[in-house]
Amino acid sequence: MSGDPADGERGGAAGPFLEVACDESGSDGENLTGGNTDVFAHAGVSLPVTTAAAAVREIRDRIRSPAEEYKANHLLREKHRAVLEWLLAPEGPIHGQARVHLMEKRYFVVDRAVSLLLGDPAEAVALFRVGRRTFGENGWRAFLEAANHLLRVRHDGDPVADFHGTADALRRAHPGTEAARILGRLAAARPRAEAYRAGFLDGPPLIPLLNPLLPAIVRTAVLWSGDGRPVRLVHDRQNMLTPDRIAWIEEAARQAGVDLAGVRLVVARDDARVQVADFLAGIARKIASDELNGRGDPALTALLRPYVDPASVWGDVRSRALLAAPVAGRW
Known part of the structure; x- marks a missing residue:
């Protein structure tokens, strides 16, 4: 990968586009009532590669775990509360450049x-x-x-x-x-x-009715389409994301009015932006689940709120009101 595709100067004759890196948390396939989680989260970040890499390095420096690959669970440990608050804070590295779509399963x-x-x-x-x-x-x-x-x-x-x-x-x-x-x-x-x-x-349908990943990816494309530039998604590799399903995502996004320049699959550990999206998805899933089950942390919920898609698929009225308050700006 040459240059910094998140800055938009890619695409040749098609002109610059906005590249958004994505990952999910809470996927149990179609087992939405008997799985390990009650919330599905899909996050996207528009950070430049260099900014994302710096954020990942800073998290590693602050947490100092010997783990080769960091996950959201590292940030969610109480002893690392300050690192989590730094990441989500208005002065933090992802504020205004990250978004998460939630689904109450x-x-x-x-x-x-x-x-x-x-x-x-x-x-x-x-x-x-x-x-x-x-x-x-x-x-x-x-x-x-x-x-x-x-x-x-x-x-x-x-x-x-x-x-x-x-x-x-x-x-x-x-x-x-x-x-x-x-x-x-x-x-x-x-x-x-x-x-x-x-x-x-x-035979099985191309698009399983119950799998939340595919509509969440389409919604992520819609979320990031507001600045007039084409959007390209960079997503962590998933078995679900076959070429035929990616074609469906691209067509569904275009039918929703999104100028989607494609979906590119990468290995998460090779792209710091996807690692940051993985952090946000896992953090958001846990905070949202806590709210859903009456054990929410008001401070963390307030920090997460600006990142939550107001169109999240959320049936619990109280939790939805707490999590998806309207926010200013392009969102």
Whole structure:
């Protein structure tokens, strides 16, 4: 790599572009209700290579861990709190040049299931906000797991029967509630669920409905498209990012009005900008998860807030309000 592509003077006749380095945290593939994390985060940074490398060196100098590769967990340790605050602070090295898109996984499952079966995102919001209170912790977990099972590509048993059996049992147990009304609409949409599963007979879909990575990458491209220059994404290598899926990302971004100059895959340890994006994604995922579970740290949440995409996929109203407050500037 020659020069500093993040400064934009690349692209030949196409003119300068903005290069944004990306990474994620919290990916469990399509297992969004039984994985190790409850939040998915996708971060992008527009730092010049030299600035990112200097930030990584500074983090290493301050933490002094013998680890060959630093991760967000190093920064999240209480003994390194000062380093974490330095990184996120308004005077820090990434402020104004980094952004993170968050997805609350449980809400993502509900949104995808209800949108598929009803084509009505508003009903997904309504069900998510009353489901746990109506069905109780165990009933709500059973519904989420059944919805996840219905939508994921890899499955066993009969996911349509399992989903509708679970939904019907909850509806009968809680008649007259708003949640039961929505489950009644889902029951009437069983043919759509059958058609969705029948579509897999010809092989798995190119774009899995439940995998949050691909739409998050598109959203990242949209976030960085506001200064009039084409955007090129540099992303950590992922098995999910096949040539066909990258082509889909590029087309989806262009349909969203983004002049996307391509997606380039790199090994994270070879690009300091991607390492910084990895830090931010992991930090944001942890801070957001803490807020979601009622153990948020107000100081860290306030430091993270300017980086959070206001269009993050977030069903929990309180946490969303704390995390994604409007910010000034191009965002």
